[in-house]
Amino acid sequence: xxxxxxxxxxxxxxxxxxxxxxxxxxxxxxxxxxxxxxxxxxxxxxxxxxxxxxxxxxxxxxxxxxxxxxxxxxxxxxxxxxxxxxxxxxxxxxxxxxxxxxxxxxxxxxxxxxxxxxxxxxxxxxxxxxxxxxxxxxxxxxxxxxxxxxxxxxxxxxxxxxxxxxxxxxxxxxxxxxxxxxxxxxxxxxxxxxxxxxxxxxxxxxxxxxxxxxxxxxxxxxxxxxxxxxxxxxxxxxxxxxxxxxxxxxxxxxxxxxxxxxxxxxxxxxxxxxxxxxxxxxxxxxxxxxxxxxxxxxxxxxxxxxxxxxxxxxxxxxxxxxxxxxxxxxxxxxxxxxxxxxxxxxxxxx
Amino acid sequence: xxxxxxxxxxxxxxxxxxxxxxxxxxxxxxxxxxxxxxxxxxxxxxxxxxxxxxxxxxxxxxxxxxxxxxxxxxxxxxxxxxxxxxxxxxxxxxxxxxxxxxxxxxxxxxxxxxxxxxxxxxxxxxxxxxxxxxxxxxxxxxxxxxxxxxxxxxxxxxxxxxxxxxxxxxxxxxxxxxxxxxxxxxxxxxxxxxxxxxxxxxxxxxx
Numbered sequence: 001x002x003x004x005x006x007x008x009x010x011x012x013x014x015x016x017x018x019x020x021x022x023x024x025x026x027x028x029x030x031x032x033x034x035x036x037x038x039x040x041x042x043x044x045x046x047x048x049x050x051x052x053x054x055x056x057x058x059x060x061x062x063x064x065x066x067x068x069x070x071x072x073x074x075x076x077x078x079x080x081x082x083x084x085x086x087x088x089x090x091x092x093x094x095x096x097x098x099x100x101x102x103x104x105x106x107x108x109x110x111x112x113x114x115x116x117x118x119x120x121x122x123x124x125x126x127x128x129x130x131x132x133x134x135x136x137x138x139x140x141x142x143x144x145x146x147x148x149x150x151x152x153x154x155x156x157x158x159x160x161x162x163x164x165x166x167x168x169x170x171x172x173x174x175x176x177x178x179x180x181x182x183x184x185x186x187x188x189x190x191x192x193x194x195x196x197x198x199x200x201x202x203x204x205x206x207x208x209x210x211x212x213x214x215x216x217x218x219x220x221x222x223x224x225x226x227x228x229x230x231x232x233x234x235x236x237x238x239x240x241x242x243x244x245x246x247x248x249x250x251x252x253x254x255x256x257x258x259x260x261x262x263x264x265x266x267x268x269x270x271x272x273x274x275x276x277x278x279x280x281x282x283x284x285x286x287x288x289x290x291x292x293x294x295x296x297x298x299x300x301x302x303x304x305x306x307x308x309x310x311x312x313x314x315x316x317x318x319x320x321x322x323x324x325x326x327x328x329x330x331x332x333x334x335x336x337x338x339x340x341x342x343x344x345x346x347x348x349x350x
Numbered sequence: 351x352x353x354x355x356x357x358x359x360x361x362x363x364x365x366x367x368x369x370x371x372x373x374x375x376x377x378x379x380x381x382x383x384x385x386x387x388x389x390x391x392x393x394x395x396x397x398x399x400x401x402x403x404x405x406x407x408x409x410x411x412x413x414x415x416x417x418x419x420x421x422x423x424x425x426x427x428x429x430x431x432x433x434x435x436x437x438x439x440x441x442x443x444x445x446x447x448x449x450x451x452x453x454x455x456x457x458x459x460x461x462x463x464x465x466x467x468x469x470x471x472x473x474x475x476x477x478x479x480x481x482x483x484x485x486x487x488x489x490x491x492x493x494x495x496x497x498x499x500x501x502x503x504x505x506x507x508x509x510x511x512x513x514x515x516x517x518x519x520x521x522x523x524x525x526x527x528x529x530x531x532x533x534x535x536x537x538x539x540x541x542x543x544x545x546x547x548x549x550x551x552x553x554x555x556x557x
Contacts, residue, residue, distance in 0.1 A: 053401040055408040057416040316397040332389065 100155030171253025
């Protein structure tokens with residue numbers, strides 16, 4: 001089997017200046033600010049795309065084409081009363097949304113988002129600082145991101161159990177079964193590409209697929225790609241698998257008793273997770289980014305495509321029952337993933 | 351006229367299709383085959399295609415459904431019973447009402463009050479006429495009973511008000527004399543919608 005040419009990786013690494021603590025701080029602030037803004041903008045895009053697919057106009061009244069609707073929603077979220085129900089476990093109830101939002105952003109720490117740049121010298125204090133593209137370039141990046149996103153599921157789980165509400169309990173139970181179902185598939189499906197590349201670092205993945213569309217891992221691992229997408233939809237609670245808060249069945253699931261900014265944190269966490277999954281899919285399977293030319297535009301387009309796919313699927317497909325999700329994950333997807341890993345291993349040995 | 355016209359309900363174009371549903375598989379092998387077939391059938395992508403097609407239709411082919419209501423309005427049916435209007439004779443411009451009092455008599459919510467007197471030509475003239483729109487249920491009896499097509503239902507259906515009781519006087523409802531040429535005749539109770547022919551469909555019972 002093909003061995004990654006580490007020469008590429010070295011040339012990629014060589015021209016990166018030293019990463020300072022200040023640079024990482026600035027990067028963290030940029031990620032927090034920009035991804036929050038994109039998550040807010042994502043709600044607008046979602047409403048618009050869903051509306052167009054149902055031949056409606058969507059938000060139109062606040063600002064041109066309803067663009068300022070995000071600000072209106074934000075004002076509403078921030079000024080709403082923060083209600084903690086009477087019999088709820090106060091501490092856990094208040095901390096649960098923070099878990100969801102925080103883990104979503106912590107996961108983004110190991111993901112390369114936005115190009116690296118050096119702050120111009122003429123800016124006081126922070127001038128000349130190199131801001132890396134990855135806040136923390138771990139050598140186990142994928143493992144860290146997947147683990148962090150999995151830890152994020154504690155948010156809905158604790159929120160549902162802490163709020164003394166039947167719908168919340170059902171939402172929490174569904175969180176548990178969904179977590180148990182898809183997490184196996186996520187891990188096994190991404191194992192095959194990891195075997196081929198031989199690394200858990202996003203930079204190595206990117207380097208392994210350098211040099212055009214033909215080198216993309218999606219051609220070598222189409223099954224793993226599809227499995228990862230399906231599991232990613234489950235991981236972000238998107239529509240075919242949005243069991244946790246399906247209004248028609250469990251009112252709002254784990255978020256039933258939440259209001260104001262605590263509910264908003266769940267929302268931001270969900271959209272940040274959507275972006276993270278899109279970034280992983282784009283880097284691991286669709287070639288990632290390249291540092292020269294319009295490479296960064298390309299990865300933006302890839303991420304945007306996956307984001308759009310999530311909205312598209314939400315407009316088109318009904319969601320499944322919890323037992324159907326378990327059936328799908330354990331009886332269909334997991335065997336396929338295992339067979340895929342075994343076949344990949346045999347091909348690599350031969 | 352025979353009964354054929356009544357029995358033949360095959361008007362309009364229908365495209366009813368009888369679905370060819372398979373039987374539920376009984377054997378384990380049959381169930382397995384069904385799962386495989388459903389897994390690899392591109393049915394899900396047909397769904398994706400439909401939504402994408404609708405989006406393209408809406409955005410680029412002008413098939414957006416949304417009516418931006420306060421700025422755009424749909425035409426209402428000629429049978430719609432909105433706020434009353436008092437019509438004038440087109441020739442003389444005199445109001446059509448002859449003061450017969452039938453509308454006051456038939457009004458089931460007692461919201462019409464009228465008073466008449468003889469004028470100098472010994473003709474009935476309306477001296478008082480009010481409709482209490484807080485009581486009116488817009489049943490349409492007044493317009494139906496009117497022998498002169500004087501009181502009719504107009505097209506004004508936005509009638510939110512700040513008070514329950516809202517009286518309209520005769521002069522408020524009367525067509526302004528300078529807008530006589532714009533006066534619309536009321537099609538009335540048996541009136542059909544302009545696109546009535548297209549809406550006729552064969553009932554499923556006709557099978």
